[in-house]
Amino acid sequence: MNEVTITPNKPIVLELDPGTYYRCTCGKSAKMPFCDGAHTGSDHAPIAFEVKERKQVYLCNCGKTANVPYCDGSCHKA
Numbered sequence: 001m002n003e004v005t006i007t008p009n010k011p012i013v014l015e016l017d018p019g020t021y022y023r024c025t026c027g028k029s030a031k032m033p034f035c036d037g038a039h040t041g042s043d044h045a046p047i048a049f050e051v052k053e054r055k056q057v058y059l060c061n062c063g064k065t066a067n068v069p070y071c072d073g074s075c076h077k078a
């Protein structure tokens with residue numbers, strides 16, 4: 001996977017191969033936006049999601065989406 005650019009309140013754009021991914025929700029991962037197990041011992045748990053074919057995804061990075069873990073455009077609404 002290429003280097004990931006994360007900009008506050010903008011979706012994280014990634015090209016992903018088929019597979020199961022785990023979106024970090026604790027903010028402590030060294031492999032953002034993915035879980036690296038750093039949440040262990042906390043109340044947080046990663047969000048698992050499946051990619052069935054290679055595609056570009058837009059992961060929510062503002063916490064307002066109704067379509068977790070994907071961006072639904074809520075970051076652009078006032």
Ligand code: FES
Pocket residue numbers: 023024025026027028029034035036037038039040044045046
């Ligand atoms: S490291 Fe953050 S949820 Fe697992």
